[in-house]
Amino acid sequence: xxxxxxxxxxxxxxxxxxxxxxRWTVMGPERMFLPDETALEILRLxxxxxxxxxxxxxxxxxxxxxxxxxxxxxxxxxxxxxxKGVVRA
Amino acid sequence: MTEPPLALLxxxxxxxxxxxxxxxxxxxxxxxxxxxSTAEWTRVFQEAAALGCLQIHLSGGEPxxxxxxVELTAAASxxxxxxxxITSGVLMDAPRLAALRDAxxxxxxxxxxxxxxxxxxxIANLPGGHAKKLVAAQLxxxxxxxxxxxxxxxxQNLDRLPDLIELALAMEAGxxxxxxxQYYGWALANRxxxxxxxxQLDAATATVTRARAELRGRLVIDYVVPDYxxxxxxxxxxxxxxxxxxxxxxxxILPCHAAESxxxxxxxxxxxxxxxxxxxxxxxxxxxxxxAWMPAPCQGCANAEQDWGGCRCQAFALVGDAAxxxxxxxxxxxxxxxxxxxxxxxxxxxxxxxxxx
Ligand code: SF4
Ligand code: SF4
Numbered sequence: 001x002x003x004x005x006x007x008x009x010x011x012x013x014x015x016x017x018x019x020x021x022x023r024w025t026v027m028g029p030e031r032m033f034l035p036d037e038t039a040l041e042i043l044r045l046x047x048x049x050x051x052x053x054x055x056x057x058x059x060x061x062x063x064x065x066x067x068x069x070x071x072x073x074x075x076x077x078x079x080x081x082x083x084k085g086v087v088r089a
Numbered sequence: 090m091t092e093p094p095l096a097l098l099x100x101x102x103x104x105x106x107x108x109x110x111x112x113x114x115x116x117x118x119x120x121x122x123x124x125x126s127t128a129e130w131t132r133v134f135q136e137a138a139a140l141g142c143l144q145i146h147l148s149g150g151e152p153x154x155x156x157x158x159v160e161l162t163a164a165a166s167x168x169x170x171x172x173x174x175i176t177s178g179v180l181m182d183a184p185r186l187a188a189l190r191d192a193x194x195x196x197x198x199x200x201x202x203x204x205x206x207x208x209x210x211x212i213a214n215l216p217g218g219h220a221k222k223l224v225a226a227q228l229x230x231x232x233x234x235x236x237x238x239x240x241x242x243x244x245q246n247l248d249r250l251p252d253l254i255e256l257a258l259a260m261e262a263g264x265x266x267x268x269x270x271q272y273y274g275w276a277l278a279n280r281x282x283x284x285x286x287x288x289q290l291d292a293a294t295a296t297v298t299r300a301r302a303e304l305r306g307r308l309v310i311d312y313v314v315p316d317y318x319x320x321x322x323x324x325x326x327x328x329x330x331x332x333x334x335x336x337x338x339x340x341x342i343l344p345c346h347a348a349e350s351x352x353x354x355x356x357x358x359x360x361x362x363x364x365x366x367x368x369x370x371x372x373x374x375x376x377x378x379x380x381a382w383m384p385a386p387c388q389g390c391a392n393a394e395q396d397w398g399g400c401r402c403q404a405f406a407l408v409g410d411a412a413x414x415x416x417x418x419x420x421x422x423x424x425x426x427x428x429x430x431x432x433x434x435x436x437x438x439x440x441x442x443x444x445x446x
Contacts, residue, residue, distance in 0.1 A: 011263060012196040012235025014171065020093055020141030027143060027171040029196040029235050029264055030311070032095070083306055085263060 001078045003053040003071075005089040007046050013086050015043045026086055033086070042077055046087055052078065091330075091369060091378065093141025097170070098148055098335035098346055099130065101161065105151040107177050108214040109202065110441035111241055111276040111283060114150065115337075115349045123339040127157045129359065131164040133336055136364040138168040142334075145170040146198075148346075150338070153180035159188045166193025173198060175239075178225030179218050186232050197229045198237040198266070203245075204252035212245065214443050226260040237264040242293065243283035245439055250296050257308055265308055267297065269315035272430075273350050273406040275444045280430060281437035290318050316417035317427045321392070322399025323417070329377035329401060334368060342367040344374055347402040351411045377401050382412060386420040 001007060009015070012029045024040050026033040035043055045055045056074050060067040081087045103118040125133070134145065145165045152158055153176055165172045173196045174189065201222055203209035209219035229236045238257040242250065250267065257265040270276045270283050285293075297312045304310070316322060326333050326345045335343040340359040343349065348356065354376070357367040368374055376382065380393045387398040399415020407416045408423050416423040 010235075011233070014195065016143065016169075016171070018141075018143055019169075020139075025143060027195075029173065029237050030198070030266070032143065085309065 001052055001075065001082065001089050003056070004051055006048065006051050007055075007078060007082075007087045007089060008048040009046060010085045010088050015040075015046075028086065033084070038073060038077055039081065042074055043081070043086075094137075094334050094368060095142060095332045096144040096146065097134075097137040097142045098146045098333060099133070099161075099165075100148050100150065100335060100337050100346060101125075101130070101152045101155045101158070102338050103150040104154040105149055105177065105444075106154075106179050106215055107151070107202075107218060108443035108445060109212060109241070109275075110279040110443055111243065111270040112444040113271065113274065113276070113346055114444065115347070116274050116278070117349075118150075119338040124155075125336075125338065125340050125359065127160055127164075129340065130161050133340075133359050133364065134161075134165045134168045134170060136359075137334075138170055140365050140368060143171055144173065146173045146175050148175040151177050151180060153185070159185070159192050162189050162194050163192035171195055176200070176225075177213075177218070178222040179215065181221075181225040181228055183228050183231070186228050186234075190232050190234055194234065196235045196237065198239050199226055199229065199260075199262075200239045200241070201253070201256065202241070204249045204256050208246060208249075212441075214441075223260075226262070230261050236260065236262045237266055238262040239266040239268065241268050241270055242285070243270045244285045244289065244434070245283065247285050247289045247293050250293050251300075254296070254300050254304075254308070254310070258304070263309065264311065266311045266313070267293075268311075268313040271347070271400075271403070272317070273347050273400075273402045275442075277406055278442050281434045282439045282441055284317055284431055284434035285315065286435065287318055287431075290315065316400075316403065316415075317431055319417050320419035320424075321417070322396050322403075322415035324396045325400035325402075325415075328397035330368070330374040331378065331397070334364065334374075336364075342371070342373075344377070345402065348373070350402050351405045354411070377412070384412060384414060386418075387414050390420070 014027045016027050018025045056071045060070045172194050175198045178199045202212040206219040240253045272280050301310050330344045335346040341356040356373045357371045401411045404413040404415050405411040407426050414421040416426050
């Protein structure tokens with residue numbers, strides 16, 4: 001994925017709050033993932049309209065961290081999530 | 090501490106146009122008159138979500154034989170459950186599928202009996218069935234729904250595993266589930282005709298390993314290995330009463346969809362018991378939960394909390410005692426029964442006793 005791509009959830013993939021266990025879960029066809037903190041922050045911004053760049057800007061501002069550093073993390077995480085089929089460009 | 094379940098398997102009906110000889114439904118099928126009503130299922134879905142279930146599998150029989158399936162899907166979705174439809178596809182049409190999607194359906198698991206139509210139709214005992222499934226797969230893709238192709242494999246179709254993988258790719262399925270037959274109920278009655286040979290199994294395992302590497306990022310392949318050639322049992326259902334519960338068409342609340350095959354067990358019914366009470370309190374659930382119930386050699390075994398002693402239904406089916414170590418385990422004193430069954434199968438023909446009401 002590159003900066004201008006707009007990530008969206010893959011077919012059948014959803015981020016859902018699990019009330020009984022008070023945690024966020026990625027729900028997919030016959031599988032569930034518990035996203036780690038970084039993945040969760042990113043996935044909460046995946047809405048089918050925000051670009052990768054916009055997600056990086058948002059997180060860099062919120063965590064007051066250097067944009068390059070956050071950008072590398074976000075791209076690596078999105079690549080990983082894409083291999084798992086959770087998101088696609 | 091007992092955790093709440095993650096998923097509910099709702100067996101909406103035992104009616105099905107197919108007659109697969111390995112069907113996981115009980116040998117004594119529920120008749121249509123016993124099935125829960127729309128309102129009863131709706132309540133069950135709400136109870137499941139409140140209990141902690143995140144996912145529901147709408148299954149059967151053939152769930153599309155329920156005329157209220159769209160309503161039931163909407164009810165499951167409204168309860169907050171991730172909804173998966175497990176179907177043979179032969180009753181599917183575009184308007185119905187669109188209605189299911191609009192009702193909140195998120196994923197379809199479509200079964201095929203083989204990659205080759207003539208063989209598939211013979212296994213399901215339904216002429217023309219396979220062709221309808223190919224159409225169904227296209228409908229699912231056209232509706233924009235996630236698709237998993239499910240293939241139950243055995244001696245009579247395992248050699249065509251490469252073609253099944255090709256079929257999954259042609260259907261643009263995101264996942265392929267290759268599941269070896271589990272032998273209880275109908276499958277046990279047909280075991281001699283279904284057990285694969287060791288050579289077939291080794292070839293299949295090599296095929297899956299190769300395809301997984303080649304198709305990384307394109308197709309996820311889930312592979313359920315068969316017990317009869319194994320030396321360690323599977324953690325059936327992730328452990329009895331640990332992750333899943335099932336409700337039968339007539340409303341019985343079960344720790345596993347095959348649990349009714351264990352004679353002498355009494356299961357609560359949604360007519361008089363809430364899912365919460367069943368999960369945490371019913372004897373049927375507490376009986377084999379955890380490790381305290383285990384006999385030797387499971388008791389104290391390092392694997393006890395990995396495989397949970399294997400499958401209770403298989404222990405009952407083969408040893409006549411649901412509280413025995415699963416004979417799939419090499420440490421079971423009954424492990425030889427599996428080798429004997431393989432020998433018997435090697436000299437058996439391929440005729441079936443079809444699943445019927
Ligand atoms: S296994 Fe075959 S007969 Fe049994 S419910 Fe599924 S499609 Fe019907
Ligand atoms: S003895 Fe029991 S716990 Fe140990 S591996 Fe065998 S089935 Fe599993």
